[in-house]
Amino acid sequence: MTDVRPPLPPFTEESAREKVQLAEDAWNTRDPEKVSLAYTVDSEWRNRDVFVHGRDEIVAFLTEKWRRELDYRLRKELWAYTDRRIAVRFEYEFHDAEGQWFRAYGNENWEFDDDGLMRERFASINDLAILPEDRRVAPLD
Structure with missing residues (x-):
C-alpha cells in the first residue's frame, strides 16, 4: 500500500502554500516519527553538511536535532514552485542546554513524487545567536 500525502503534484500556488503550511x-x-511520514522511504536529504538517506535516518537525525535544539519553533514561507518542486525560506528559533537562544535562517528545495511524498530535501542553514528578548517566532506553549 502506498502512502499518499495531499496536496499532490502538479502544484498550484494554493496547493504549494498548503504543502508548506x-x-x-x-x-x-x-x-x-510523524515528520518522517511526509518523506519517501528512500528520501534524500542534505541538511547543512549532513546527508540523510531514508526514513530511518530522518527519524534518527530529527531525534538528535530536537534533543539539542530545545523549544524549537519554525516558520516557513513559500518562495517558488513548479509542478513537483517547492522552494521555501524559513527561520526557526531554539535554545541550547546552556540557555543560549539562536535563530536559524535558511532555504530549502523540495521535490515530490506522484503521491505527494517528498523524495528530495536540500537545506542551507545559517545560525545567529540572539538574546531571549529578540525572539520573533512565538513559542508554542
Whole structure:
C-alpha cells in the first residue's frame, strides 16, 4: 500500500502554500516519527553538511536535532514552485542546554513524487545567536 500525502503534484500556488503550511505544522510537533511520514522511504536529504538517506535516518537525525535544539519553533514561507518542486525560506528559533537562544535562517528545495511524498530535501542553514528578548517566532506553549 502506498502512502499518499495531499496536496499532490502538479502544484498550484494554493496547493504549494498548503504543502508548506503542512510541513511547518508537522515540524513544530517535534515528533520525528510523524515528520518522517511526509518523506519517501528512500528520501534524500542534505541538511547543512549532513546527508540523510531514508526514513530511518530522518527519524534518527530529527531525534538528535530536537534533543539539542530545545523549544524549537519554525516558520516557513513559500518562495517558488513548479509542478513537483517547492522552494521555501524559513527561520526557526531554539535554545541550547546552556540557555543560549539562536535563530536559524535558511532555504530549502523540495521535490515530490506522484503521491505527494517528498523524495528530495536540500537545506542551507545559517545560525545567529540572539538574546531571549529578540525572539520573533512565538513559542508554542
